[in-house]
Amino acid sequence: MTQREIGIGLIGAGWMGSLHAQAYRRVGDHYPELPVRPRLLVAADVDPQRAEAARRMGFESTTTDPYAVIADSQVEAVSITATNDVHVELIRAAAEAGKHVWVEKPVGRFPEETAAAAAAVEAAGVYSTVGFNYRQVPLVVHAQNLVAAGKLGSVRNYRGRFFVDYASNVARAFSWRFARDVAGLGALGDIMSHVIDQAHQMVGPIASVCAHQEIQIAERPAAEGATQFAIAAEGSKMRAVENDDYAVSLVHFENGARGVFEVCRTMVGRHCDLGFELHGTEGALGWSFQRMNELELYLPSQEGEDVGYRTVFAGPQHGDHGRFEPDTGVGLGYSQLKVSEANGFLASITDGKQRRPGIAEALASARVVDAMLRSAESGSWTSVGEAIAHT
Ligand SMILES: NC(=O)c1ccc[n+]([C@@H]2O[C@H](COP(=O)([O-])OP(=O)(O)OC[C@H]3O[C@@H](n4cnc5c(N)ncnc54)[C@H](O)[C@@H]3O)[C@@H](O)[C@H]2O)c1
Known part of the structure; x- marks a missing residue:
């Protein structure tokens, strides 16, 4: 079977960044029927030492500018493994550029940020995977x-x-x-x-x-x-x-x-x-x-x-x-769950079927977190709603 290459970018070269990179490197060994072969093109971290370390994760080039990853025309899919404060702006930029996103939970700092990220992904029609890795056990x-x-x-x-x-x-x-x-x-x-x-x-x-x-x-x-x-x-x-x-x-x-x-x-x-x-x-x-x-x-x-x-x-x-x-x-063990997660992400991109957990599952979880926040404040039973209040 001929496998086409799919260009991968990564933003955030910490613990989760290294696990995503490892998963892309291993996914073809465990899911050989995947019609794509990930090519680790470029990784970014605002910390120059972390960015440089991404070379050891297998990336061909590194940068301290996360937007350079999104702007790279060869990058088709982006892993967003940076801290929560930058999830929404990066997801929005990636989705608007037509890039598929594999993002770490909880997707943003607060439930309303998860809702904003979900809206951006849905509007762009890109595929998403969210790092609720225990689903794969x-x-x-x-x-x-x-x-x-x-x-x-x-x-x-x-x-x-x-x-x-x-x-x-x-x-x-x-x-x-x-x-x-x-x-x-x-x-x-x-x-x-x-x-x-x-x-x-x-x-x-x-x-x-x-x-x-x-x-x-x-x-x-x-x-x-x-x-x-x-x-x-x-x-x-x-x-x-x-x-x-x-x-x-x-x-x-x-x-x-x-x-x-x-x-x-x-x-x-x-x-x-x-x-x-x-x-x-x-x-x-x-x-x-x-x-486990x-x-x-x-x-x-x-x-x-x-x-x-x-x-x-x-x-x-x-x-x-x-x-x-x-x-x-x-x-x-834990890292194998990420390999299964990578398979779900790449399979969605290639067969056009959104899998779970995607951004919809992150939004569903955020709605419950939002209700818990409101309940903790009021001290009473609170319904899980569609709308998310500003924190
Ligand atoms: N799925 C899981 O079980 C799991 C476990 C741990 C962490 N996480 C999530 O993964 C994300 C990262 O956590 P971590 O443990 O890898 O943290 P980490 O501190 O090890 O790595 C985060 C990296 O992001 C970089 N960064 C911050 N802002 C950036 C920006 N604008 N552009 C590029 N890089 C930037 C930091 O310099 C750092 O190297 C968090 O959202 C966290 O909630 C998920």
């Missing part, structure tokens, strides 16, 4: 299929969570993640957006919420230009944290299911615990990213006297597992 896809096939009966209860400890150390320096003008929202935008998207995938749309959010570590040591994982030197000047560390919400789904979502970035002891517990009228299941290749499944009708949860191990029979590993129990 083979056992999450399997769980979604079990629920959709009615194997667990009707869903009654859903508990979604995302507990991380990256901000639990009080010596962790003040980085862009704690600044409202760069990150926008805190845990509510960063990790609640994943929980909401996963709940949408597993159960469906959300009707109303009753939420609370708070800052748990009020100030952090300010170190000039600190990266998000930096530990500050003792005696550094302190700076006030500007966005939430913790958020929780009661949730009513449109189909009648009830839920609780809880997220925290200062949670001691949980490193990257995105997960859910789902209970239907005829069964239950539970999953955590910390044990294991699904806890409870189907009482099949268990006789040994009734109880059992562990299902990921294998080629689940989702895209077989694209990477040929056997059950040989587990996948």
